[in-house]
Amino acid sequence: MSEYIPRLAEIVDIDIESPNTYLISLKLLDNENFSYKPGQFVMVSVFGLGECPISITSSPTRKTLQLCIRRAGKITNGIVDCRVGDVLGIRGPYGNGFPLERMKKNIIIAGGGSGFATLRSLVNYIVDRRGAFGDVAVAYGARTRQDLYFMQEYKSWQQAGIDVGITVDIGDESWKGDVGLVTALIDKFRLSAGSAAICGPPVMINAVAKKLMDKGFDHSDIYVSMERHMKCGVGKCEHCMIGPYHACQDGPVFSYDKVKSVL
């Protein structure tokens, strides 16, 4: 099948993650296998509106393909305005994903804002393959408590022996946890140097990477998922260039040493 022809996927569930963000569960109607890695993305089309790249939020170890979609424009609004039973187009998966075969067994996962959606795929992958990993810690920060994604899953991550730190920029009376930067969470973890997976705004990526390097992580073991404007998803349109790299094919995951100069 041409890489430009989308497969049809029915929406089977829609959960609200935050006031403007939804977790959408999909079932591919052709019943063909859909294999992917944490960190990859798909091109999602709303027929009649167009398509846009969306990170895969589910883990390939689980049955249902899930996408976390924030209202951010015409197409994402079109996706979240859909109902259960509606059909979307899916191309992909695209991009490289996290290089699990090269990553060390001790892993820290650090996310800020909506960038955490792609990291949830990796967290649940580790939960489901727990024996293959060592010490794992998750540090996640959002603007407010209402902006935190996947709150119902943190306990299951802790039960799998993962250190979970959550922080918000702005606390209120409903929030009893940390207030402040993701880097402050990292200070609380007992960490031995290993690999890291980071996604979030550039200022946060740089601050977390610096903190990890201070703790002995090598910059080539720190992997960053870069969000870039993508169009074709297959290396043809040049919309997604990061220096000499196509984010859609060479990325979206890069080792920090490759991209730190453009962050």
Ligand code: FES
């Ligand atoms: S999105 Fe077209 S080249 Fe990367």
